[in-house]
Amino acid sequence: MKFWKYHGIGNDFIVLDCISDPVPVDPAWCEQVCDRHFGIGADGVLYILPGEKGTDITMRIINADSSEAEMCGNGIRCVAKHAADTGLVSGDEFTIMTGRGVLKAKVRKDPEDDYVSFVQIDMGAPILDGRQVPVDFDGRFIDQPFECDGVKFRGNAVSMGNPHFITFSDISDEDVRRLGPQLEKHPFFPRKTNVEFARVKDGKIEITVYERGAAWTLACGTGACATTVAAALNKLVPFDEPIDVRLPGGWLKITADSKLRYVLMEGPAELVYTGETDYLR
Template sequence: MSTSAEFFFKYHGLGNDFIVLDRRQSGADIDAEFSRWLCDRRQGVGADGVLSLLPSDAGMARMVVHNADGSIAEMCGNGLRCAVKYLVDNSGEKPERVDVETGAGILSCAPGYGVDGVASVELSMGPARLVAANLPSGATGQPFVDAPVPGHSGLRGYAVNMGNPHLVLLDRPLEDAGRLGPDLERHPGFPERTNVEFVRVDKDGLTVVVWERGCGLTQACGTGACASAVAAVLAKRLPADAWLRVTLPGGDLHIRVPSDLSDVRLRGPVAFVFTGVVPDLPGR
């Protein structure tokens, strides 16, 4: 046990679970090895990722998202809701808006309150980009929209940047996620790897299973839900400027995609799970 104990805080958004470390005082982030060990569900605490909260001059904190494999994600919608709940519930205040600095920029968050503090959060997820360096469009300059996926006969997809890269596959069987996800995550068209969404379009929304870059199959993915809704709007399968239901294995999120893709909005629940003392990494 460390002589100076550090506490961790476990949260989840629709079953997508995170360890929150408040390092705003020290300003010291964690490394990939420590992230992998903390996320290990047998030998560590267990989580889909670690949210390191660091000092910020532009927001209440700077959130760094460490995936379970030690890689860093630019943005995570479920993780951001968890970070907002931690920050607000431990502030002694009930603000109407919180700004958090992320790898995708400064994002505005509106907490919704219940008997146990923040119960849900509406997030400004920023713009959906169709041309970005970490998408196939980075090389071609042209949006990858309803385009054939090279190397996968009969597969067509939408490449969307929600601060992080996504390959959205409309009308693909949800059960294909575990089979195709690992290969598509590392598709050469995505230089930083990609999240992959398998989407069923329903009359009143979407049902989605996400293979997350650096995590694998998870119960929910906020940026994946947003990218899926963007693809459905681009395909004219669902309307723009309306709140759309996106059902993931862990439950429902609601996404609003503006017609100009300028500021995608996400609404969803968040919950505290437990707290504890950060153990020492074996061998250190």
């Protein structure tokens, strides 16, 4: 079957159009094909399926370790671009059913070639209640003390449909590399967690990301959203203004609503190449 290789600021995916060429979701195949030495290589596989409950399309995400993610910010931008560029949807605004519910996409096309150059996603409302993130904590876990492997720092827990643990504490590069995989599987997080090591400088946010199910990645869109919400709640950046967020793979613009009704994410998505692959193992 045909596949498309996309990336969103370095977070790369294999996209399958299961509307035009239906195939079952196969996590074991996804793990094989995401292998960077013996497969195509990717952080995950994005299945584009027919819309549900009145939406235009549905997205499912299988990580490189075969686990399924509820949501992926960079992935949904790639899905939105692909759907708009290939005619799976019509118009510049449409809806996508995801593991966290219905999300709204808005695309902007390059006037020179009529292909999508930037995508804005309304990522919905952040989840702050500890038990819903989920973490082993009652109420909001914002700017709370935490300890892992002998290192003490302060942390924040925010869900954008998938759990994120964010710290703005000054942690050495050596400890960051050591703590990322340990925090992902820490018992405080019953469904594991994505981890963001962040700092705010001159009104901009810089993030290093350890993704649940994908390890160190160049970018995480939901992580950028969760980190911006946490930064605003800690009064490190303002609400209701676009904040530049730098990840290893590039920049996103994130706007967190002061009433916590929504978070807007805007950034690029790029087609790398297309190919053919045998779907069955």
